[in-house]
Every structure is written in C-alpha cells, then in structure tokens.
Amino acid sequence: xxxxxxxxxxxxxxxxxxxxxxxxTAPPYVVFMVAWGFSPKTTDVGYMPTQPVPFSHAVxxxxxxxDCRYCHNTVxxxxxxxxxxxxxxxxxxxxxxxDSVKLKPLFESYETGMPVEWIKVHDLPDYAYFNHAAHVNRxxxxxxxxxxxxxxxxxxxxxPLSMKWCLDCHREPQPxxxxxxxxxxxEWGWAMTDAERIAEGTxxxxxxxxxxxxxxxxxxx
Amino acid sequence: xxSGPKRQSDFLLWKLPxxxxxxxxxxxxxxxxxxxxxxxxxxxxxxxxxxxxxxxxDNQPKYKxxxxxxxxxxNRAMRQPVPGTVARSQMVGDxxxxxxxxxxxxxxxxxxxxxxDMDLLKRGQERFGIYCxxxxxxxxxxxxxxxxxxxxxxxxxxxxxxGTTWVQPKNLREEAIASQSVGQLFFTISNGKxxxxxxxxxxxxxxxxxxxxxxxxxxxAGDASNESVPxxxxxxxxxxxxxxxxxxxxxDEDKEGNGS
Numbered sequence: 021x022x023x024x025x026x027x028x029x030x031x032x033x034x035x036x037x038x039x040x041x042x043x044x045t046a047p048p049y050v051v052f053m054v055a056w057g058f059s060p061k062t063t064d065v066g067y068m069p070t071q072p073v074p075f076s077h078a079v080x081x082x083x084x085x086x087d088c089r090y091c092h093n094t095v096x097x098x099x100x101x102x103x104x105x106x107x108x109x110x111x112x113x114x115x116x117x118x119d120s121v122k123l124k125p126l127f128e129s130y131e132t133g134m135p136v137e138w139i140k141v142h143d144l145p146d147y148a149y150f151n152h153a154a155h156v157n158r159x160x161x162x163x164x165x166x167x168x169x170x171x172x173x174x175x176x177x178x179x180p181l182s183m184k185w186c187l188d189c190h191r192e193p194q195p196x197x198x199x200x201x202x203x204x205x206x207e208w209g210w211a212m213t214d215a216e217r218i219a220e221g222t223x224x225x226x227x228x229x230x231x232x233x234x235x236x237x238x239x240x241x
Numbered sequence: 242x243x244s245g246p247k248r249q250s251d252f253l254l255w256k257l258p259x260x261x262x263x264x265x266x267x268x269x270x271x272x273x274x275x276x277x278x279x280x281x282x283x284x285x286x287x288x289x290x291x292x293x294x295x296x297x298x299d300n301q302p303k304y305k306x307x308x309x310x311x312x313x314x315x316n317r318a319m320r321q322p323v324p325g326t327v328a329r330s331q332m333v334g335d336x337x338x339x340x341x342x343x344x345x346x347x348x349x350x351x352x353x354x355x356x357x358d359m360d361l362l363k364r365g366q367e368r369f370g371i372y373c374x375x376x377x378x379x380x381x382x383x384x385x386x387x388x389x390x391x392x393x394x395x396x397x398x399x400x401x402x403x404g405t406t407w408v409q410p411k412n413l414r415e416e417a418i419a420s421q422s423v424g425q426l427f428f429t430i431s432n433g434k435x436x437x438x439x440x441x442x443x444x445x446x447x448x449x450x451x452x453x454x455x456x457x458x459x460x461x462a463g464d465a466s467n468e469s470v471p472x473x474x475x476x477x478x479x480x481x482x483x484x485x486x487x488x489x490x491x492x493d494e495d496k497e498g499n500g501s
Contacts, residue, residue, distance in 0.1 A: 029259045062282050066285065068286035068287065084390060085386055093443045099306075103305065107442065114436070117402070118406070175298055
C-alpha cells in the first residue's frame with residue numbers, strides 16, 4: 021500500500037460557487053437586518069406600557085371631547101407637557117366612579133399625597149431638549165408627533181421620534197403646520213388631500229414666519 | 242458499461258455529502274428568524290421598554306421634570322416650595338388681580354391689568370372651551386359632555402357606575418350667577434364652589450379674568466334682544482328648531498294631509 025493520497029472529490033468543485041454566493045448574500049443580509057431591526061421604527065414605535073390606572077384617552081379626549089390642555093395645561097407655557105396632578109383627575113372623579121377598583125391608585129394618591137407612578141411613553145434621549153411650548157404655539161399639532169391619541173384606549177408611540185424624523189420636519193415643515201388655534205383638534209385635516217394640507221401649512225408658515233432651525237445646538241445643548 | 246459512471250456524474254449537486262444539505266437548510270431557517278422577529282416587533286404594540294444595547298448617554302444621571310428620585314419619601318424629583326415661601330411669579334400682593342377681592346369683599350370692576358376688549362373675550366372663549374365647557378356646556382347652560390356622561394352613568398346599575406353621584410353644573414346664565422360681581426366669578430373659578438374644584442392651579446390668573454369676561458358676555462348674549470345687536474334687522478332670519486317644534490310641525494302636516 022502506498023502513501024495515502026488525498027484527492028478532492030468531484031463535488032468539492034461546488035464549494036467555490038457556494039462560498040461566493042454566501043459571501044455575496046451574507047453581508048447585505050447582516051447590514052439590512054441591523055438597519056431594519058435597530059431602526060427606531062422597530063425598537064420604539066409601538067411601545068405601549070401598562071399604566072397604573074387604565075386611563076382611556078379614547079373616552080376622555082375622544083368621546084367626551086375634553087381639550088388636551090384641560091389636563092396637560094403646561095404645554096403652552098413650558099418645555100414639558102406635564103402629566104396632570106391627581107387633583108386634575110379628582111375634579112370629576114370625586115363624583116364620577118368614586119368606588120371604582122380601577123381608579124384605586126388614584127384615590128390612594130389623593131389620600132396619601134404620593135404620586136401615581138405613570139410610565140413615560142414618549143421618552144426622548146436625555147441629550148435632546150424638546151420644547152412643547154415652542155412647537156404648539158407655532159402651529160405644530162399634538163397629532164404630528166403623538167398620533168390620534170383621542171382614539172387610543174391605551175397610549176402607544178406611533179412615530180419613531182428619531183433625529184432623522186425630527187429633521188425631516190425641520191427641513192420641510194409645511195405638511196405639519198396649521199393654525200395655532202387648532203393644535204388640539206386632532207381630527208383636523210384628516211379629510212384633506214396632500215396638496216390642500218401643504219397649502220394650509222405653507223400659509224401658516226408664512227403668517228407665523230416660521231423657519232425651523234437645523235443647528236445642532238437647537239436640540240443638543 | 243461505460244454509461245454507468247457517466248450517469249453518476251450528471252448532476253454534481255446530488256454528490257454532496259448529506260451534511261451540507263442539513264447545514265444549508267438550518268442556515269436558511271435561522272436567517273428567517275430575525276426578519277420574523279422584526280416584523281412582529283413592527284406590527285404589534287408591546288409592553289416592554291426597548292432593549293438598550295448601546296446607552297449613548299440616552300439616560301443620564303440627572304433629573305428632569307416629573308422624574309423619580311428615591312432620596313425623597315414621596316419619590317418625586319420635583320420638590321414643593323418650602324413652606325412659608327412664595328415663588329416669584331406667584332406673589333399675591335395685588336388682591337384685586339390675583340384673588341378678585343378688594344378690601345376683603347368681591348371686586349366689582351376688572352383689575353387695571355385687564356383690558357376688556359374683543360381680544361380678551363376671544364381668549365376667554367377659547368379658555369372657556371378648554372376648562373369650563375366639559376361640565377358647563379358650550380354656552381354655559383350646565384349641559385356639557387361630562388354632565389351628560391354622568392347622567393348616563395346614574396341610570397346604570399351601581400356596579401357599573403361605581404357609586405357615581407352628580408349634581409348638574411350651574412347654568413351660568415341664571416339670575417343667581419348673572420347678578421354676581423366679576424370678583425365673585427373670578428373667586429369661584431379660582432377656588433371652586435360646592436362640587437366644583439378650584440382652577441387656580443390649571444388656569445393662569447390673566448386667563449381666569451378672560452373667562453370671567455366671556456362668562457359675562459354669555460350672560461348678556463343669552464337674554465339679548467334684537468335691538469341690542471347692531472344690524473340685527475339685516476341678518477338672515479334664523480330659527481332654532483327644537484325637537485318639540487319638529488313634532489308639532491309634523492303633527493300639523495299630518496293633520497293637513499288627513500284633511501285633504
């Protein structure tokens with residue numbers, strides 16, 4: 021018996037095309053999966069935490085038609101649209117549903133003075149400084165960032181709130197502007213065509229002389 | 242018999258060891274898992290906060306509004322003013338403007354900071370729509386959507402209404418309120434009355450005066466005669482059709498129909 025000679029079997033000719041196909045598909049696959057999977061549209065949109073009280077915006081803002089600013093009354097004056105204090109709920113709920121089990125955390129808060137620990141849904145990174153008053157008073161409606169809150173039983177995030185998404189609007193705000201008096205009318209403009217909507221936005225950009233800043237320091241300071 | 246080996250070499254793929262097929266099938270299946278997870282994440286709402294692989298200083302060790310600070314017993318990062326102190330914007334030196342009282346009794350005039358004009362009334366109308374309309378209704382007759390909802394709840398079983406009690410909000414146009422001074426209206430908006438809570442925390446002082454002006458406008462407008470409206474004669478005739486009128490009209494029509 022002579023020395024063992026290794027001879028590649030004939031099927032090994034297939035390895036080269038196989039390796040080429042793999043090398044061509046794997047990197048784009050990984051790049052696409054990372055870009056798609058780690059996009060804020062995947063990671064952030066759809067965040068719908070269970071709050072301590074099952075508060076329904078669909079009932080309060082939608083059915084009853086209570087203005088956003090009845091509860092989030094700081095939105096026109098400060099950077100933050102505050103979650104209302106327990107007292108605001110109790111304006112009505114001392115009399116309406118006073119024995120409700122669902123509202124128990126609310127009544128406990130009213131008695132003890134401890135806050136109801138609400139979970140923040142729309143949470144920007146700590147290095148981004150967003151100012152609600154600056155936007156709302158210039159005719160950017162709640163709905164542009166928060167969606168149709170007045171139809172949501174449980175609030176969830178509908179926009180990515182990413183930097184690209186912010187800049188898209190700062191570069192071309194016309195489709196997102198309206199009469200500042202109508203910012204809390206979330207259903208406004210729903211039936212408009214795109215052309216009508218942009219015409220309306222262009223009008224209000226001119227009236228209010230809006231030129232959204234795109235400097236880094238506008239949001240990062 | 243030379244055709245035997247030739248036939249075997251016809252299709253090289255079937256010559257591959259079986260292990261290659263298993264690996265290829267496994268890898269294809271594995272490659273489908275990430276897109277399946279991504280599609281699921283994109284199409285369904287979820288309760289959990291996103292996984293923060295790269296922190297990027299997204300959450301910094303500092304406190305922003307309404308955040309939690311466990312150093313304090315109530316877990317609030319935001320603190321109440323120290324007892325006995327007054328924030329700069331909350332000084333109540335001028336009782337006429339801030340409290341609606343002059344020398345311990347309700348003011349009968351608007352404070353000097355407030356100019357009653359169309360702008361103030363329009364501001365008042367808007368603020369009334371936000372803070373008063375839910376209970377008092379669009380024209381202040383005590384029939385707002387919250388009132389209607391509460392009345393509906395009263396008709397339901399106690400297990401559904403959870404002990405709801407409700408007193409109809411005041412008709413702001415009735416004599417007892419129309420006769421009140423502006424100071425008293427302002428005081429009621431600020432501090433509440435009976436079942437109504439005070440709105441001093443929700444509505445800034447100047448806006449409360451605007452609401453007072455608008456409530457007075459509602460009271461005047463409700464009982465206004467045509468003579469008090471300039472150019473009322475030239476306005477198109479407008480008749481509010483009440484349900485009763487409709488039924489009467491329908492009844493009349495029916496009668497006429499029967500007669501002929």
